[in-house]
Structure formats: C-alpha cells, structure tokens
Amino acid sequence: xxKVNQLQTYIEQFHILQGVEFEVPEGQVxxxxxxxxxxxxxxxxxxxxxxxxxxxxxxxxxxxxxxLPPYVTAKKGIGYVPEDQDIFGTLTxxxxxxxxxxxxxxxxxxxxxxxxxLFPDLKAAWKRKGGNLSGGQKQMLSIxxxxxxxxxxxxxxxxxxxxxxxxxxxxxxALQIIKNDTTVLLVEQNFMMASRIxxxxxxxxxxxxxxxxxxxxxxxxxxxxxxxxxIS
Amino acid sequence: xxxxxxxxxxGIATGMLIFLLAAGLSLIFGLMSVLNFAHGALFMFGAYAxxxxxxxxxxWAGGWSIFYFGLGLLAAAVIGIILGFIxxxxxxxxxYGDHLRQILVTTGVMLVVMExxxxxxxxxxxxxxxxxxLDGRTEMMNVLFGHYRLFIIAFGVIVLVGMLIxxxxxxxxxxxxxxxxxxxxxxxxxxxxxRVFTFVFIFGTTLACIGGFLWGPYQGQINPNMGMDLMLxxxxxxxxxxxxxVGGSAVAAILVGLSEAYMAYFFPPGxxxxxxxxxxxxxxxxxxxxxxxxx
Ligand SMILES: Nc1ncnc2c1ncn2[C@@H]1O[C@H](COP(=O)(O)OP(=O)(O)OP(=O)(O)O)[C@@H](O)[C@H]1O
Ligand SMILES: [Mg+2]
Numbered sequence: 350x351x352k353v354n355q356l357q358t359y360i361e362q363f364h365i366l367q368g369v370e371f372e373v374p375e376g377q378v379x380x381x382x383x384x385x386x387x388x389x390x391x392x393x394x395x396x397x398x399x400x401x402x403x404x405x406x407x408x409x410x411x412x413x414x415x416x417l418p419p420y421v422t423a424k425k426g427i428g429y430v431p432e433d434q435d436i437f438g439t440l441t442x443x444x445x446x447x448x449x450x451x452x453x454x455x456x457x458x459x460x461x462x463x464x465x466x467l468f469p470d471l472k473a474a475w476k477r478k479g480g481n482l483s484g485g486q487k488q489m490l491s492i493x494x495x496x497x498x499x500x501x502x503x504x505x506x507x508x509x510x511x512x513x514x515x516x517x518x519x520x521x522x523a524l525q526i527i528k529n530d531t532t533v534l535l536v537e538q539n540f541m542m543a544s545r546i547x548x549x550x551x552x553x554x555x556x557x558x559x560x561x562x563x564x565x566x567x568x569x570x571x572x573x574x575x576x577x578x579x580i581s
Numbered sequence: 582x583x584x585x586x587x588x589x590x591x592g593i594a595t596g597m598l599i600f601l602l603a604a605g606l607s608l609i610f611g612l613m614s615v616l617n618f619a620h621g622a623l624f625m626f627g628a629y630a631x632x633x634x635x636x637x638x639x640x641w642a643g644g645w646s647i648f649y650f651g652l653g654l655l656a657a658a659v660i661g662i663i664l665g666f667i668x669x670x671x672x673x674x675x676x677y678g679d680h681l682r683q684i685l686v687t688t689g690v691m692l693v694v695m696e697x698x699x700x701x702x703x704x705x706x707x708x709x710x711x712x713x714x715l716d717g718r719t720e721m722m723n724v725l726f727g728h729y730r731l732f733i734i735a736f737g738v739i740v741l742v743g744m745l746i747x748x749x750x751x752x753x754x755x756x757x758x759x760x761x762x763x764x765x766x767x768x769x770x771x772x773x774x775x776r777v778f779t780f781v782f783i784f785g786t787t788l789a790c791i792g793g794f795l796w797g798p799y800q801g802q803i804n805p806n807m808g809m810d811l812m813l814x815x816x817x818x819x820x821x822x823x824x825x826x827v828g829g830s831a832v833a834a835i836l837v838g839l840s841e842a843y844m845a846y847f848f849p850p851g852x853x854x855x856x857x858x859x860x861x862x863x864x865x866x867x868x869x870x871x872x873x874x875x876x
Contacts, residue, residue: 397769418773423769423771435769437759437763440759440762448752448755448770448772
C-alpha cells in the first residue's frame with residue numbers, strides 16, 4: 350500500500366533522513382522503531398508532506414506522492430495522528446471531529462458513530478473543549494479525527510507517549526479493532542504495545558533503515574532489542 | 582449622569598466602527614500571521630469609493646438620500662471584495678511566513694492605494710452628510726441619541742453576532758478557528774488552508790471598506806489621513822483583544838471607543854496615550870490579549 354525508497358529529508362541545513370526505506374503492506378500493522386532522534390517523526394512528516402523530502406520516492410497505492418502539499422496527501426486517504434496529537438484546544442470534541450470531516454454524508458456520520466463506540470470516553474467528553482481533555486482523551490480524539498474520513502492508511506506517531514497505563518491499554522485495544530480494516534504505519538517506543546499489534550517492524554537509526562523483520566523475531570531476540578533500541 | 586450616558590453612547594458607536602476595521606485585521610493576523618499594514622489604506626479606499634457613489638448619485642438626486650447611502654455601502658463592499666482578492670493574490674500570497682517581507686510588501690500596497698486615492702479623488706477633505714432619515718435625534722432620559730449612531734451600533738452588533746455565529750456554527754468558521762490555533766494540523770486533515778486564507782483576507786478587507794464608508798457620515802468628512810490614523814488604533818485594538826479573536830476585538834474596540842469619547846471630552850490630546858496605556862496594561866497582565874487563545 351505504501352512504499353518508501355531512499356528518502357532524503359533536510360530540516361534547514363541538517364540532513365535528517367539519509368535513505369529511509371520500508372514498505373507497508375495492505376492490511377498489516379507495520380511498526381517503525383528507533384531511538385530518540387532516529388528520524389521516526391520526520392519520516393511521518395515527510396510522507397504527509399509537512400516536512401517535504403528532498404529526494405527519494407514515496408509510493409501510495411502505486412502512485413508517487415512525494416512532496417505533495419499535506420492537504421493533497423490527506424485527501425488521497427492517509428490519516429495522520431501526530432506525536433503530540435495536535436488537538437484544537439479551543440474547539441470542542443465535536444467540533445474537532447467536524448473540522449476533519451471532508452463530507453458530512455451518511456457514511457461519514459456512520460464512521461463517526463463507529464469511532465465513538467470504539468472510544469466511549471470521547472462520547473462522554475463530546476461537548477468539552479479539546480484543551481481540557483486528558484492526555485488519553487486527546488490521543489483518542491486525534492485517532493478518531495484521522496479516521497472520520499475514509500482512510501485506507503493510518504499513520505500514528507507514538508500513541509502511548511505520556512499516557513497513563515490504563516489509557517495505553519484502551520488505545521491499544523481500539524487499535525486492535527481498527528487494524529481489521531485499516532492499514533497502519535505505527536511509530537512506537539512502547540515495546541509492549543508495538544509487539545502486541547505489530548506484524549512487521551523496521552528499525553531506524555540516524556536517519557537510515559538499519560534493520561527489519563517479523564515482529565515475532567524481535568519479541569524473541571533480546572540482543573537485537575538492546576543493540577538498536579536500548580531496551581530489553 | 583446625562584453626560585456619562587452621552588459619552589458611553591458615543592463611545593460604543595465609535596467602538597463599533599473601530600471594530601469593523603479591527604475584526605478583519607485580527608483574523609488576518611491570527612489565522613494567516615500576516616501583518617497587514619495596508620489595512621488602513623484599504624479602509625480609506627472603501628470610504629472614498631463608497632462616498633463617491635453616495636455623493637455623485639445622491640448629488641444628482643439632490644440631497645443625502647438613504648437609497649444612495651445604501652448604494653454607497655454596497656459599492657464599498659464590492660470594492661472590498663475586489664481589492665481583497667487582488668491584493669491577496671498578487672502580493673500577500675508571496676510573503677506568507679515572512680514577517681519582514683510582509684511589512685515591506687504591505688507598506689508598499691498601502692502607499693500604492695493611498696496614491697490611487699489621491700489620483701482618483703484628490704487630497705482635499707470631502708464633506709459627507711448623513712442620510713436624512715438617519716440625521717435626527719431622539720431624546721430619552723435627558724440624553725439625545727443620534728439616529729446615525731444608533732444605526733452604527735445596530736450595524737456593528739449585527740456584523741459581530743453574524744461573525745460569531747459563523748465562527749461557531751459554520752464549517753468555514755470552524756476551520757478558521759482551528760487554523761488560528763494550528764495551521765499545519767488543519768492542512769494534515771485535508772483542508773487547503775490557502776483557500777481559507779484568501780477567503781478571510783477578502784472578508785477582512787470588505788469589512789474594512791464598509792467601515793470606511795460608514796466613517797464618513799459619522800465624522801462628517803473623509804480625508805487622506807483617515808487610514809493611517811485609524812490603523813494605529815486598530816492595531817492597538819487587535820493587541821488588546823487578542824490576535825484572531827473576533828469577540829476580543831469587539832470588547833477591545835468598545836473599550837478604546839469609550840476611552841476616545843471620554844478623552845475627547847475631557848482632554849483630547851491624551852486620547853492616543855490613554856489607548857496605549859490600556860494596551861500596555863492588558864498585555865502586561867495577559868500577553869495574549871483579553872480573549873486571545875493561549876496555546
Ligand atoms: N526543527 C528541527 N530543526 C533541527 N533539527 C531537527 C528539527 N526537528 C527534528 N530535528 C532533528 O532531527 C532528528 C530526527 O528527529 P525526529 O523527531 O524525527 O526523531 P524521532 O525518531 O521522532 O525521535 P523521538 O523518539 O524523540 O520522537 C533529531 O536529531 C532532531 O534533533
Ligand atoms: Mg518522534
């Protein structure tokens with residue numbers, strides 16, 4: 350569904366991505382792992398066009414989407430859940446959802462109902478301002494907002510970051526349902542979450558893809574985890 | 582008591598006119614981060630263009646008629662739409678995200694627009710009368726309420742309420758509010774923010790042109806300095822109210838209008854200083870302005 354070749358991205362004069370490569374097959378959850386500063390977020394932003402890549406190739410459903418404006422990328426069917434959620438704090442939960450809706454037709458409203466059944470916490474906070482939500486609620490809203498349009502591919506950047514364990518569990522359970530009909534590219538440092546829902550993984554280091562394999566393999570191989578991720 | 586009622590009434594009317602100028606400036610800055618130094622000149626152009634229609638046609642018809650006043654208002658609005666579109670497309674669009682160039686470019690636009698006013702209408706003061714229907718006064722509680730002022734207040738309230746409803750309920754309003762907070766995320770949701778920018782710029786310019794036209798009969802005249810004088814006040818209002826907040830602009834505009842009215846009565850030379858002082862105090866207490874979004 351998504352294929353990234355030799356991605357090179359600069360932020361100002363800094364050469365941040367120096368040849369990132371990976372593939373996200375349809376129907377799977379592909380996980381990107383890597384230390385702090387490895388370039389995971391930059392990779393997501395380059396796919397979206399928020400930090401346009403300088404060279405390389407980004408193929409989505411077989412078409413090149415390199416350095417398109419973010420709104421064009423989104424309209425092609427890629428949902429984005431940024432690292433810090435980027436909820437609109439002065440808008441209510443309802444309004445956050447509505448801003449995201451590109452159509453307000455029956456299908457979209459049904460999808461919204463489905464999202465609310467997935468995240469009952471959002472329904473309970475429906476009229477609350479985004480700025481007053483807990484970290485977990487913000488994460489749920491950010492995911493729901495990305496899914497309210499037809500979204501064949503979902504990019505999620507560290508959904509567990511800064512969340513209470515109970516919230517991590519809720520978000521993870523929802524992702525387990527979401528992955529049934531949405532292809533997911535997941536950046537995740539929480540290895541428990543990554544290993545539970547991921548099918549295949551890539552490891553980034555210093556802006557390059559340095560390792561890849563079945564999630565199963567990483568689960569067993571403690572040495573590998575220590576070497577690239579500094580976790581055990 | 583009567584004195585205070587009169588001054589408060591006058592202050593609110595002045596405030597409403599200032600609001601028409603400041604609301605667009607605030608949205609343009611809040612959403613697009615564009616410092617638009619041409620806003621005052623556009624306000625003045627609207628004043629001249631609308632007044633031209635009002636006087637020229639009204640002159641033929643003999644006297645200050647409400648009908649030609651309405652046509653003048655319409656002309657100012659149409660001019661606002663056209664100017665807003667042209668200015669955004671040809672200049673503002675090239676300088677998004679670059680404050681220094683914005684200042685240079687919008688100052689350039691300001692000079693061009695001011696020169697156009699001089700070329701078209703000369704640099705003399707033009708006397709403008711109020712439409713006869715709105716020229717009277719009504720006495721209540723020993724205070725004379727001028728009808729034109731009442732009209733201005735009603736007009737301002739309608740614009741304010743309309744804008745607030747639009748921001749609260751309509752899709753484009755939601756997008757504008759979301760964009761004031763985080764443009765990047767709005768884009769990532771599949772919305773072409775540039776389109777929204779163009780819309781907001783046109784809307785703001787149109788409000789300014791309408792405000793400029795209404796200013797003429799209010800002051801009894803228009804002149805080539807009105808744009809500069811009022812733009813300074815509008816910037817103060819935007820800072821007090823909070824960038825991007827329409828409600829904040831309204832509150833701040835009335836505050837400044839009141840201070841103008843009181844100072845004009847008690848100590849005219851101090852008006853600007855008092856406005857600056859209000860701004861300084863508000864910004865010290867709340868740097869984002871009265872109703873500005875805290876990010
Ligand atoms: N705006 C910026 N200016 C300069 N350097 C930046 C900027 N943003 C990111 N970087 C650098 O780019 C590198 C990759 O950052 P990125 O945010 O993609 O890492 P990450 O893998 O997502 O890290 P984390 O796990 O902390 O989220 C880092 O070294 C970072 O310091
Ligand atoms: Mg990151």
